Structure formats: structure tokens, C-alpha cells
């Protein structure tokens with residue numbers, strides 16, 4: 605799939621844990637373009653998996669996204685973004701900065717995400733968490749356009765994710 609994004613945009617990666625968002629971000633974007641909720645947990649408390657750090661991490665994520673967008677820099681949010689409320693606050697930041705919002709959705713089979721998470725050394729994420737994230741994702745998918753997300757690209761398989769070519773247009 606060819607995914608075209610505006611040179612100035614807010615890109616939301618959307619998908620359950622283990623669906624390959626961070627891997628995709630590393631492949632297609634510059635490190636400084638990507639704001640990751642896990643990296644933010646690391647910044648605020650030295651532990652990327654410390655859930656108690658979530659409020660602080662998201663406050664920092666929003667502050668950094670707002671600043672980048674004010675500077676008209678392409679900004680990629682690497683977080684699950686499966687809940688409408690999480691997306692809405694990010695869309696609001698984009699609106700302030702007159703940035704278009706693009707979503708790239710990793711709607712991979714649940715079994716793939718669960719198997720990948722089981723093999724991870726960096727984090728322990730149980731199947732129940734993934735299952736809930738998948739449910740949230742599917743519930744909200746149809747409403748994304750009305751949330752203010754201009755373009756939504758949905759990827760359904762690992763092969764589709766691998767085949768993505770990303771271009772940027774002015």
C-alpha cells in the first residue's frame with residue numbers, strides 16, 4: 605500500500621500492543637519525528653513499563669506534540685491510540701496548529717499481536733490487555749473521520765505493513 609502524508613501533519617499510529625507500531629515508526633520516520641508514550645514513561649521515571657507514570661508521560665507527550673506542531677514539524681504519535689478520548693485530545697492539538705491528522709491503523713489479527721508480545725524481552729503484556737485494545741479499536745474505527753481525522757489507512761496483515769511505501773507531499 606502506498607500511503608501519502610502531507611509534509612506537515614499529525615500522524616497517529618493506532619493499534620494494540622505488539623502490532624508493530626514502533627517498528628513501523630523506526631522504519632518510516634526520523635527518530636525526532638516520533639513521540640512515543642513508552643519513551644516518555646522512560647523520560648519521566650526511567651521505566652518504560654511503569655504504568656503509574658502514564659499521566660506524566662502523556663502530559664509530556666502532549667506538550668512536545670503541541671510544540672512540534674507550532675513549529676510546523678511533522679509529528680508522529682507512537683501510542684496505542686485505540687480509545688477515542690486519547691485520539692480526540694491529539695486531534696485538538698492538531699487543530700490548534702492547523703495540521704491535518706492522518707491515522708495509520710494496525711488492525712492485525714489478535715493472535716499475531718499476542719504471539720509477538722509473548723516473545724518480547726522488553727515488556728510483558730498479557731493477552732487480556734491486547735484483547736481489550738482490539739475491542740476498543742474496532743468499536744471506534746468507523747467514527748474516526750467524525751473525530752476530525754482526515755485520512756485513515758488500515759493495515760490488516762503483517763505482509764501489508766511490510767509492503768507500505770510512504771511518501772510525503774507538500
Ligand code: CTP
Nearest residue numbers: 620621622623624625626627628684720724762
Ligand atoms: N515484530 C516482529 N515483526 C514485525 C514487527 C514487529 O516480530 N514485522 C516484533 C518486534 O520485534 C517486537 C514486537 O514484535 O518485539 C512488537 O513490535 P513493536 O513494533 O514494538 O509493536 P508496538 O505496536 O509498538 O507495541 P507496543 O504498543 O507494546 O509498543
Ligand code: MG
Nearest residue numbers: 625626642682
Ligand atoms: Mg511500541
